[in-house]
Amino acid sequence: MESIVAKLDAALYPAVCSVNTYLSNYILVFLLVAVGLWYSIKTRFIQVRCFGEGMRRVFGNLTLNGKKHDSGMSSFQALATAIAAQVGTGNIVGASGAILTGGPGAIFWMWVIAFFGMATIYAEATLAIKTRIKAADGTIHGGPVYYITTAFKGGFGKFLATLFAVAIILALGFMGCMVQSNSIGECFQTAFGIPSWIVGVALVIICGIIFLGGVQRLAAVTEKIVPIMAAIFLLGGLVVLIFRIRYVPATFGMIFKYAFEPQAIVGGSFGYAIKQAISQGAKRGLFSNEAGMGSTPHAHAQANVK
Template sequence: MLSVIEKVNDVVNNFIWGVPAMICIIGVGLLLSFRTGFIQIRKFPYAMKVTLGRMLKKREASDGALTPFQAVCTALAATVGTGNVAGVAGAIAIGGPGAVFWMWISALLGMCTKFSEVTLAVHFHERNANGDLVGGPMYYIKNGLKKHWHWLAYLFSAFGVLTVFGTGNATQVNTIITAIDSALYNYDIISKESASTLNLILGIVLAALIALILLGGIKRIGQVTEKLVPFMAVMYILLALGVVIINFKAIPGVFGAIIEGAFNPSAVTGGAVGSFFMSMKKGVSRGIFSNEAGLGTGSIAHACADTKKPVKQGFFGIFEVFVDTIVICTLTALVILCSGVSVGYGEAAGAELTISGFTSTYGGWVSIFTAVAMCCFAFSTIIGWGLYGTRCIEFLFGTKANKLFMVVYSLVAIVGATMNLGLMWSIAETFNGLMVIPNLIAVFLLSGVVVKLVKEYLAGEGAASTLKNSREEAKRTFL
């Protein structure tokens, strides 16, 4: 029975994450980019100014909502995860260094896709029965499209519920357990025989922590993520920059291999990766899997933002993809390629390849820090996806189902800590890809709304800027 399920899942998975999906994701990204005048490039400095400026401002959100900074931290909590560490390593091993180039291309288009998703989510969000701000793909489908499209909202929510238990929880807990066990093994603190008992205890502790945070409501989720995300991101970036600086002489050769490998993989990998398409596929799919542009999930967190300017919040989507893929994923790739560790091209690889890049540069002691980083990445993903799952289950069954879902979701952590999850990961990845279909159809159909909102916002900003300048000029004249 299991072998049949695996075969069926493999067929569906290969189709979803194959050529059709990439064409759809890249196609919608290009359409949105053209229709908005490539806003992710044209307004990139403005996007950084707006987002970083708002992060530094202390403010309180209304009841049942998040501040714009807490919203982006919650979205980054789910986005910046083990995919940034293990996913990049896997892309390089299977697709060669050139996969990194295609990851950049997917991020460039993904910035506009995520910008559009966030803008739509905030524009069409609403208050639920508990007074919380709710939104995301299911809500911009329901509130933005005609009734004959509403089945897409239910489809997205159903796939979301099926996805969160695997992608958002069990596999992430398994990553935490593996990271802790590996660090303790290195220092002979525990034996492999005693690890199973420790893993069960850790699973119970994690389940309790997850329940405590999720049951505390949207405010508590925001309070946790706004502290955890900056800490984990800064720690990882500093460690990765250290590897790059120490091995700075390798940088020109690495970038040369990335560019050459993007179009001629066999020249860089010695023939182990000879397919141009494989390099592109791995780069694009891993990039999308990392930054979630096209999945629509990140917009669920942004919809909780207490703001009346959807486009202004949309710029956080550009910032988010930039930080996740252009900064963190690129640094992971440089850690692997600059450190000189042996990459088994054509073979599967994961977080262990990235960790070996750190340890070969710093020594074995850094395994403690990498374990902490991996735990932070994975735990933040669990919290972010817990919010996504709650919103999906609420859309399907109402707010009364929320607490039961949160309890069940928390208990799944024990499963993730104590069981082999091979098939669960594959199935979850398939459902994750299935979420793309209803979301991209909706974003495509609502692209005109995005264009209209962008024009109105930029016109308003231009008028405000002109008024501000005229006031300053008048003040100078008067003085």
């Protein structure tokens, strides 16, 4: 049995690596930047133009004890549910992984992806709300599958929607959870000596209790935890910056310098180094903010807004 597994691993691993390299180094970078740029132009750079309005609407509706809705979520609950996937291990593991592989310059490209990604996520959320449907029992259904089939009629649209549905189930239900739970388990084991498998079991139990309660319980939990989590996350980062303030100017200098001259850090030729910095910034940027991934529109579709 072990020999069969070893043979399968030897046969499949190089193929998976080749496909992953091609998709992440070329197609993913092009699509993330191109789509984000296109939406930015079409919305007249809404991430800049309406930034103030967005902040007022977010913090104007800030609550830790939102109203219970018969169906869907409040606007803030939907936002909190979406942010739950965007703030946390993706920012920490994603950024550190980008620096490790692509050098400090990869952070610059994460910023670029994030800037254009703001317009992409705005478009994803808007499309999810415009194409959602309300079932007979009052539940709301929406997300990329619905606006894909709205944009592409017939068999082609169904094929794309099915492909997306399978991919997002694998990405969120398996791969993404593996990365996050492993990161949490490793941190607990390193910091407190708690075996990572115990942390994994605890996470499964806690998440199971939340998920089995449906959308309403998920919304009730996220609207209470996410603001506190985000505040601790930002406060922790601010404390680190204050204590290491003398290194901040040099750090920014390295980020901008090695965004365009990364070979001294990454190694290899200039072309290879710049490709590594950009591709790592794009991949880790997607992992960090999920713009263009199609995961957060499911939460935004539940918002009780026009």
